[in-house]
Amino acid sequence: xxxxxxxxxxxxxxxxxxxxxxxxxxxxxxxxxxxxxxxxxxxxxxxxxxxxxxxxxxxxxxxxxxxxxxxxxxxxxxxxxxxxxxxxxxxxxxxxxxxxxxxxxxxxxxxxxxxxxxxxxxxxxxxxxxxxxxxxxxxxxxxxxxxxx
Numbered sequence: 001x002x003x004x005x006x007x008x009x010x011x012x013x014x015x016x017x018x019x020x021x022x023x024x025x026x027x028x029x030x031x032x033x034x035x036x037x038x039x040x041x042x043x044x045x046x047x048x049x050x051x052x053x054x055x056x057x058x059x060x061x062x063x064x065x066x067x068x069x070x071x072x073x074x075x076x077x078x079x080x081x082x083x084x085x086x087x088x089x090x091x092x093x094x095x096x097x098x099x100x101x102x103x104x105x106x107x108x109x110x111x112x113x114x115x116x117x118x119x120x121x122x123x124x125x126x127x128x129x130x131x132x133x134x135x136x137x138x139x140x141x142x143x144x145x146x147x148x149x
Contacts, residue, residue: 009079010037019070026061026074027054030085033076052117053083053136059110060087060132063095072129082119083136090129 014029016022031054039050057074064071068091075086097111114121114134121134 009077011075011077013076014074016071016073019065022065022071023058023061026057026071029074030054030057030076033078037078049136049138053085056114056117056134056136057085059113060085060134063087063110063132064089064091067091067095068129078138081138083138084133085136086131086133088126088129088131092125092129094123094130095132 012029012033014026016026031050034050034053061071061074064087068089071087071089073086073088075084075088077084077086095111117136118134119137121132123130123132
């Protein structure tokens, strides 16, 4: 467990190799981090947020497996009122959302899920590859989990 910039927040990193079992390994890693941070206690209103976060991790990692030869690292950073999730891979090309006429094909809906559940997301070059990141708000307004519509 690390500390974010300025001594605030918490960061966890998981080095990854290959694609076999990587999605479940990343979900387990994320679920443990969220439990350590007190998100999975019984009766908490953010249990839906935990499920959303696990789905988002699954989508990011699956996309890296399908389109980039597998992820190299998963990073979770909880700071202030947000959780930032990053998945690094060796493919320099950014993710591409399917065209509307391709949406009827199986698969290819991961970026739509990111757009629906994450507050923000994007991709940026890193080394010879890239990192795809997303942020989820942790500070709900009036007791509600904040998501982008």
